[in-house]
Amino acid sequence: MLKYKEIAQDLRDKIVNGIYKVNEQLPFEREMSIDYDVSRITIRKAVDLLVAEGLIVKRRGSGTFVKDINDDEAIEIAMKKQFLGFSTTHSDHKVKSKIIKFKIVNPDEKIANKLKIGTDEFIYHVERIRYSDNIPYVMEKTFMPITLIPGLQKKNLESSVYDYIENVLKLKIQSSHRTIRADVPTEKEQKYLKIDRYLPVLEVEQVAFLSNGQAFEYSISRHRSDKAEFKMINIKE
Amino acid sequence: MLKYKEIAQDLRDKIVNGIYKVNEQLPFEREMSIDYDVSRITIRKAVDLLVAEGLIVKRRGSGTFVKDINDDEAIEIAMKKQFLGFSTTHSDHKVKSKIIKFKIVNPDEKIANKLKIGTDEFIYHVERIRYSDNIPYVMEKTFMPITLIPGLQKKNLESSVYDYIENVLKLKIQSSHRTIRADVPTEKEQKYLKIDRYLPVLEVEQVAFLSNGQAFEYSISRHRSDKAEFKMINIKE
DNA sequence: TAGTGGTCTAGACCACCGG
DNA sequence: CGGTGGTCTAGACCACTAA
Secondary structure: OOHHHHHHHHHHHHHHOOOOOOOOEOOOHHHHHHHOOOOHHHHHHHHHHHHHHOOEEEEOOOEEEEOOOOHHHHHHHHHHHOOOOOHHHHOOOOEEEEEEEEEEEOOOHHHHHHHOOOOOOOEEEEEEEEEEOOEEEEEEEEEEEOOOOOOOOHHHHHOOHHHHHHHHOOOOEEEEEEEEEEEOOOHHHHHHHOOOOOOOEEEEEEEEEEOOOOEEEEEEEEEEOOOOOEEEEEEOO | OOHHHHHHHHHHHHHHOOOOOOOOEOOOHHHHHHHOOOOHHHHHHHHHHHHHHOOEEEEOOOEEEEOOOOHHHHHHHHHHHOOOOOHHHHOOOOEEEEEEEEEEEOOOHHHHHHHOOOOOOOEEEEEEEEEEOOEEEEEEEEEEEOOOOOOOOHHHHHOOHHHHHHHHOOOOEEEEEEEEEEEOOOHHHHHHHOOOOOOOEEEEEEEEEEOOOOEEEEEEEEEEOOOOOEEEEEEOO
16 A cells, blocks of 8 residues: 555545544644654645545645535445446445346447447447346446457446446546536436426536546436435545 | 646647647656756656546556546636636637626525624625526626625725735635535526526535635525536546 | 566655644 | 745656557
């Protein structure tokens, strides 16, 4: 384990467990560098991780402080870190997936463009409904090139595709580009999500990339708007 | 100007202007540290800024490369940097604001809690409609403590409140916490946004903080879903 | 194997904040 | 004014990638 990650985790634990309380000042960087027996730069790297997560703030000339956020907001921080893989956000409930479609096809122009491949290549076309405690909450269409993600099977779709990619194929997921919109549900969505035409859907369009820079997934997730909301923390600069 | 910010801006320009093209490799860190005559750590800090913006990717053992994203996605990067202040996203159109309400009141429990003040303190209560090219696209409710933002006037609301806060009051905006949802428009919103009851709204609830850690604004923006979408780039770790 | 980015050190000086 | 976090240096070694 890397030093700065260990220190970050230690500080994170101390905040979550209330050892460092809301609005309380953390030890100074130079103090911590002695306490943890590392250089000040290593401390700063650890602290900056928590700043990016929105847990603490630094004030030049004053010190570093635990941010005054509500308790339920602390949860979103964990979500933010594991931003890929959706089942984690419902981890305290029973999450199931029903597979509506699982085919290998050629992509249309739009999908080929998003995945930066040709229309003559082959891709998986997957459609799933996700249930939390037996209530449907999202309908997903996913498109992945078979050359990048070989050997995908139905059982992988029922649990987590990301598990398969990271743990079986040993590929690393690096980033995702997302667009969020609101829309009216289609008739098909009304049926599968068990909603009427007056409940909007929250659409998340995503392209996800591996650490080698290749786009491995294009997906469109349409969430029941009474079951979904997205939280984020923005830090200026 | 700081060295790492200058270098970051130089690299950003070279990417935007096509001097470094899509998928092209950037000079190595050790090369750049000689070219720019700075230490390698300073180069890394500059490069890491662009990584966070989603413009480039680094691959250990290989090098640093310009990310293969679509042209229109480059725009969102500029948006991301100036994440506060909404008029910037419509900068190429005529943006106007109509003020529906501008009062000083006591906050209810919910608002007081979000702003971390008492219900006996005073706040501005502002409601505005924003127009782009004379088409209404968002209705905003904004609540700000008068002690933090003194002297706010109607003219500040017509242009940008953030300008007033940063340039007149000389306060620094540091972060914001946002929640995004989809919802059905109220009758009032249908009227002001000129939409029917079947067009959903995209709601953004926001608490914004100053660099001293105080919450200075709680706002709810409800966007016409045919005019608004939110883009973001997520980098793992 | 050679060369990349990733981590880490032990300093130094600067800009800013509070008393 | 002393002490904070912010920037910057000139090294060193490690983990990983590609040829």
